[in-house]
Amino acid sequence: MNKELKSNRRDFLKIAATAGGGLLIGFNWSACDSPKMKVISDEEIYDKAINFNSFLSISPSNHVVIFSPNPELGQNIKTSFPMIVAEELDVDWSNxxxxxxxxDTEKYDRQVTGGSGAMPHSWQRLREAGATARQLLMEAAAKRLNVPMSELTTDKGNVIYGSKKLNYGELAxxxxxxxxxxxxxxxxxKDFKIIGTPVKNVDNDAMFTGQPLYGLDVYRDGMLHAMIQRPPFGMKLKSVNSDEAKKVKGVKDVLTFKDNVAVVGEGTWPLIKARRLLNIEYEPIDKxxxxxxxxxxxxxxxxNSGKAEVKRKDGDVDTAFKNAARVIKSEYQCPFLSHSPMEPMNFFAHVKEDSVELIGPSQTPDRARKAAAEICGIAPEKVSVELTxxxxxxxxxxRADFVEExxxxxxxxxxxxxxxWSREDDITGGAYRPAVKYRFEAALNSKDELIGYKLCGVGMNSGNSTRExxxxxxxxxxxxxxxxxxxxxxxxNAxxxxxxxxxxFAEQxxxxxxxxxxxxxxxxxxxxLLDKAKSKPVGEIQYDIDRMKGVITTVAEKSGWGKxxxxxxxxxxxxxxxSYVAQVAEAKIVEGKAVLDKIYAVTDCGIVINPTGADQQVRGGMLDGMGHAMFANLTFTNGVADQKNFxxxxLIRMKEIPEIETHFIDNGIDPTGLGEPALPPTGGAVANAIYKVSGQRLRNQPFMNEEGMKNINLGNPV
Structure with a gap:
């Protein structure tokens, strides 16, 4: 059985698309029937709420306060985590x-956003948190009514016994x-009421009305603003003349530390002007x-050196290639990429006599806390971290480099x-997607059977450039x-x-x-190949063959593959x-040019917590994979990034986004990752479609830099 979410162009509000490729997409929530949900700061509710565990409190007014511990960066965890707690608590979501x-490392495990691991890690913990509170409430009701707990039921924040109903607030x-x-x-x-239903992002109202949510919104009385000029990669600070910069109105001081030059003042605009007036000289570090x-x-x-570290070797590879009737060889290469999030790096820090207050956007708040503690020579427990x-x-x-600064x-x-950080700081001074090059070889026998396979990868500071x-x-x-x-x-960086x-992309x-x-x-x-892996496996298999076959056969069916x-x-x-994602991209010839028209995606991520959020995660990952494969390119000259802004x-532009149709496999297993899995297969589906329609085999990213791409129109003509 498949849960299906089809693309509807009317669901998207085309708000702005700049000439430089900047893109802003808003979702038309009026087209969605999901229940309304607000994040409020009602002091009466919070102050009088009774804590049941680290994840939830219940107020006398029958409102449930659910705490979401993990950083929220658009993966919808701030909505989906509370949905799980509320489900097991059996509470009315509107309350x-x-x-x-x-x-809080004592209350919560893994307050980290990364690796699509938050949901698999917390699924059971969140369910137990809600179920524990529900059982306590039922026990309290059983005592009050003097009846066996087995005769009680719950529904929408109430314990029910026959015609009697006690709400959670009065039992708390x-x-x-x-x-x-x-x-x-x-x-x-089968009894889920909230999980599996479309629920709006809990921050929607605040985002749509411009309320403070992000690190850039943080303000404290008496705080100073700072911007930093950092050295090019491989260089160190030799000298700086800041006389002219200090004359800019609103600038308080210019400081140097760790080869950085910091301009400090009353606001960011004076600092931007002052930085341009700095006279800085750098020198190479050692090469x-x-x-x-x-x-x-x-x-x-x-x-070509033959010095690669073998990560996996099955069978007799040398003999297979020596005896091959023919060998297919190909090389694939990709450039550095910037993360380029909409909000550049920023953080607030207040170092006091024996403590530190930190506020800002971090995927690894505990890393930020430890870094601050080390710099200040205090115990980590004396560093508070508030997440925006x-x-x-x-x-x-x-990373925590911007926190440390x-x-x-x-x-x-x-x-x-x-x-x-400015946008230019973010692109030229970031921690990038590693540049990588892969060499593939396939050995075929006289019957055109695949008898040997080689992959060698070389990456830039990547650790291991393969997934062997x-x-x-x-x-x-x-x-x-x-x-x-x-x-x-x-x-x-990751x-x-x-x-x-x-x-x-390269493998596919x-x-x-x-x-x-x-x-x-x-x-x-x-x-x-998958059938062979199941019937006659070679070595260790760390993927689920049936789940992978499931997404393949489903996307072939949904896309009408070959028909x-x-x-x-x-x-x-x-x-x-x-998780497992299969995709089919479709391209056609329009007015003499090849056009990417539509992409189908089938995802197996286990139980889908929130169909609305899941659909957007898949679409966002695909847009990321598609846009960066087609267009993004970061090159360097003498340690300095050549590209400095949008x-x-x-980046991909609105008119270049094809229609997307998503489907989810409903297999009832515990949730697996979803923030990242839709991105990897997209480049391969797009490249293979372009080859089919044009004969242009794409082996290097960005695709637009490949020869012959002038006759490819990647935008949807509609």
Whole structure:
């Protein structure tokens, strides 16, 4: 059974699309029938609420306050976490109030947003939190009514006995004094009332009306503003003349620390003007400054060196290739990418005599706390961290460098400081998606059977540039996956769906090349490999064969794979972050040009908590994967990024977004990751569709830089 959500162009409000590629999308919530939900700060409700556990409180007015501990950066966790608690509590959702929890490592595990791991980690904990409170309330009602608890039921925040009804608010005091049960009964999936229903984002009203939610909104009386000029990668500060900068009205001071030059003042605009007047001289740290041309040469040298570290080896690879009737070889390469979230890096820090107050957007608040404690020489317990909503992150805010800068400045100035990065700071001084190059080889015998497979990857500060245990590992008798790393002063970081964001495109494109070479349908080729992995597995298999086959067969059915006239279809499937996504992209010729027209996506992420949020996660991941594969490119000259803002760092534009149709596999298993898995397969589906319609095989990103792409119109003509 599939839960289906089809694209409707009227659901999207085309608010703005700048000439430089900036994009702002608003969802038309009037087209959605999900219940209304508000985040409020009603002191009466919060002050009188009775705590049942770390996740929830119940007020005498029968309002339930649910605390959402994890950072919210658009993955909808601030809505979906409370939905799970409310489900097991069996409360009326309209009576729920959601509060963002502060960092508290004693109350909460894994207050982190990254790796699409929040839901799999917290699913059981959240259910138990709600179920425990529900059982206590039922025990309190049983005592008051002097009846067996087995004769009671609950519904929408009430305990019911026959015609009698007691709401949770009037039972809260009594229930909170009872011993906490060791074992609680969780609901059956078939009895869910909230989970699986479309619920609006709890921050919608605040976002739509411009209420303070984000780090950039933070304000404290007496705080100073700060902006920093950082050195190019591979360089250090030699000298600075700040005389002219200090003359700008509103500038208080110019400070240097750790090769950085900080301008401090009353607001960001004076600081932006003052930074332009700084006269700074840098010098190399210890070696020549790096440029993109150097990186490209280095990748080739390393791939040809034969010095890669073997990560997995099955069978006799050398013999398979030696005896092959023919060998197919291809190389795929991708550039650095900026995370470029809508909200640039920022943070508020107030270093006091023996404590630190931190407020801002962080994916890893405990890392921020520990960094601040180390800088100030105090215990981490003396550092408080208040989380704001994140205006995007995609992995960039896993780091704490911007928090450390704010703390350093507050400590030096002995004052509260709000540090703000400009868009140019964010693109030129960020921690990027690593540049990577892959070399693939496939050995075929005289019967055009795949008998050998090699993948060697070289990445820039990537750790391991491959995922050696992912499909097609386990389905090929002779397989070798190897990797090597080039260490660069250009800082890199996890970028949405780390490693797989490009690897999936390369693998899925190469598998299509192999399928074409042996004359097999691309979808059937992968299904045959999966059948072989199930019947005659080779080595360890770390993916679920049946779940992967499930998304493949479903997307083939939904897209009418191979049955349509007038369109060319490209296929891709990938497993990452515990979930499975298969996609079919469709392209056609319009006025002599190839046009990307539609993409189908089928996702298996287990139980879908909130269909509205899940649908948007899949669409957002696909847009991310599609747009960056087609357009985004970050190059370097002497340690400095050539692209500095959205006028030169190209993002996808509204008119270039094709129709998207999403489907979800309803298999009833516990939720798996969803924030990232839809991104990896998108590039492969798009590239394979473009090849089918145009004959242009795309092996390098961004696609628009490939030869022959002038006859490709990636925008939807409608």
């Amino acid at each position: 729920v109030r959601v509060q963002q929890a502060f960092l 005091n009594e229930a909170s004094t009872l011993p906490v049960p060791e074992n609680v009964q969780l609901k059956s999936v 020549a400054l790096e440029s993109t041309a150097f990186h490209n040469r280095k990748f080739d040298e390393m791939l 909503r994140l205006g995007g992150g995609f992995g960039r805010r896993l 704010a703390v350093e400045l507050s400590k030096m100035l002995k004052a509260p400081v709000k540090l703000t 245990n992912n499909f097609p590992a386990g389905a090929i008798d002779n397989l070798e996956i190897s990797s090597m790393e080039y260490n660069s002063p250009i800082t890199t 970028w949405r769906a780390p490693i797989t964001n490009f690897l999936a 494109s190469f598998l299509d090349e192999v399928a074409e070479a042996i004359g097999k349908d691309p979808v059937q080729f992968r299904l045959d 349509k006239q007038g369109v060319s279809q490209g296929f891709s499937v990938y497993f990452s972050h515990r 006028d030169s760092y190209r």
